[in-house]
Amino acid sequence: MGGFFGAAGKQDVIADLYYGVDYHSHLGTKRGGVAVVRPDGFARAIHNIENAQFRTKFDAEIPRLRADKGIGVISDTDDQPMLIKSHLGEYALVTVGVIKNADELVSSALRNRKIHFAEMSQGGINPTELAAALIDQGDTFEEGIAALQDSIEGSCSLLLLTKGGIYAARDRYGRTPVILGRKDGVWSITQETCAFPNLGFEYVRDLGPGEIVFLTADGPETRRTPGPVDQICAFLWVYYGYPASSYEGINVEWSRNCCGAALARRHPADVDFVAGIPDSGVGHGIGYAAEARLPFRRPFVKYTPTWARSFMPQNQDIRDLVARMKLVPIRELIQGRKFLFCEDSIVRGTQLKDTIQRLYDFGAREIHMRPACPPLVYGCKFLNFSISRSEMDLAARRAIREIEGETPVDLAPYSDPTSEPYAAMEERIRQRLNLTTLKYQHLNDLVEAIGRPKNTMCTYCWDGAEVKSPPLPFPRG
Ligand code: SF4
CATH class of the missing domain: 3.40.50.2020 (Rossmann fold)
Known part of the structure; x- marks a missing residue:
């Protein structure tokens, strides 16, 4: 599965980011990753967490990753976040979900455009890289994310970090939750609300299916309103959600x-x-x-x-x-x-x-x-x-x-x-x-x-x- 967390504040948010991501550790066993952005550029760390917990791997990274905005992920598949340079600008991307028609989308992208994909060791394409390629089809981030959501079979919720703020998008059918939280001077975006109480965040609202928001220290701005069909995964409550979390209240x-x-x-x-x-x-x-x-x-x-x-x-x-x-x-x-x-x-x-x-x-x-x-x-x-x-x-x-x-x-x-x-x-x-x-x-x-x-x-x-x-x-x- 996997799960992500992001924060944008008026001051350094690394502690929120570090613990916020850690509260998603029950959702994945392979990779943990964090990306932040400062005026001088992006910084990133990715670690293998197959035999160690996220916190033990990232303790030493904290001084290097201090920033006022960042995103992080616990991933059960590929290395994330990806750092991308495209015509839209520089950004970092994390995704959660599955792109079932990935082969078809990769073939069509290779046929129609002169691009390349870096292969993962198992011979497949990193789905976050594919998501980035689809986003880059747009003339704006909003258009690109919408194009991604509309072209995939499966689901893809994501956080996209730019120098100006964080785009957060919930998958088109709302199968995975994406939830806004707030405390004095910091806004956060999470998939598990169990990250909120001990970090001092208050629940604000769940994003709707397919919704895109742009998040800064001043709050969220909706860039695409939610779609009409809500199909949140019922298995969240039965099995893989964390007991202290709430989805849709x-x-x-x-x-x-x-x-x-x-x-x-x-x-x-x-x-x-x-x-x-x-x-x-x-x-x-x-x-x-x-x-x-x-x-x-x-x-x-x-x-x-x-x-x-x-x-x-x-x-x-x-x-x-x-x-x-x-x-x-x-x-x-x-x-x-x-x-x-x-x-x-x-x-x-x-x-x-x-x-x-x-x-x-x-x-x-x-x-x-x-x-x-x-x-x-x-x-x-x-x-x-x-x-x-x-x-x-x-x-x-x-x-x-x-x-x-x-x-x-x-x-x-x-x-x-x-x-x-x-x-x-x-x-x-x-x-x-x-x-x-x-x-x-x-x-x-x-x-x-x-x-x-x-x-x-x-x-x-x-x-x-x-x-x-x-x-x-x-x-x-
Ligand atoms: S309810 Fe079952 S089929 Fe639907 S998203 Fe959840 S696990 Fe998948």
Whole structure:
């Protein structure tokens, strides 16, 4: 995934920038980067954060990066920020999202214009470099950013730092949040509002879908007004958002508690206690326990001193190792007990199967599971995070294949919790995971727990629903 933070002030903002970016560390595991601009030019630092946290890598950079405006990013893919010199002037760019039609856009750019792209080591094009090339098609930054937003399939939210200020743009469908904050003399722009309280920022507002603002120490100026279709990713609240963050005014931990409560009402169970798999399952589990009036216990705890980050590496072997090493079971709470645990979702189910077997090895009598969201039937094609890598590996798709064979089938019944095919799929997954009971959240309960109308959220990975926006006129500011 990735996440960014920017600040523009009347004085040095490096401390805000440093901690503000750090509060996005749960969103990426590969690169951390910061760019600032001063009257004498741009300065930048990018570090590999695969084996160390952002702060440990950037401590030494602070004196070199003092400035009154800057942007930074935690990235799960490429090196960022990119420093660009173009006909628009000099700028630094960070992006979050995924450009699904990148190959097509690169070929068309190479065909029509005499430009080049620097290749990444895996042979692909750095998506932030591609974004910069598309922005440079415009006669102004606003036009270029709008052209980028309108030509890509997927999503791309960004911060673009110039000598005059910071352009902030939310992706066209608003799938990822971009949020303004303010304190005395400094304006900031973030993807996670958990960056605000300890840095003294007050929440101002969320940018709308496709909106572009230009931010200086004097405040934001809208350069493109929001589009009509809002499809914020509902998975933010279920899984990858930080508990202390709010998007569109809805807090993550609160919505997880509501998700758990909805599960308790719809799928009760006769158990000794309720648990949640750290990190994101905990909020759901607490909500379930409170609603069911059952104790909440921690039959396994996470070893936080060295496995602090919750976002998992893309490499499957490392993911499996991390999953096994970070959760430490407590025999005294497990042996002879029947209990229920909540988890944000079931993706492939391979790590989960291992975790469940370990609980039986430690003497569990019954293990019941309540995932906080419905079965993942469709791979995400809008954001760049791990569930989108291979749709056919999803636990639900595997179960559907076992039921239906290899021939492509109508997947709609598998998103309907009242249908027979859905019940058969749920039972297959239960058997594979060796659970006493498995009952998924219903989509309408999830939507109600988050508290936004369904047509203002993306729910594609559960029901395949996709809303298209008409072209946004420009300029609209
Ligand atoms: S498909 Fe799923 S993960 Fe992707 S944006 Fe939509 S809700 Fe979020």
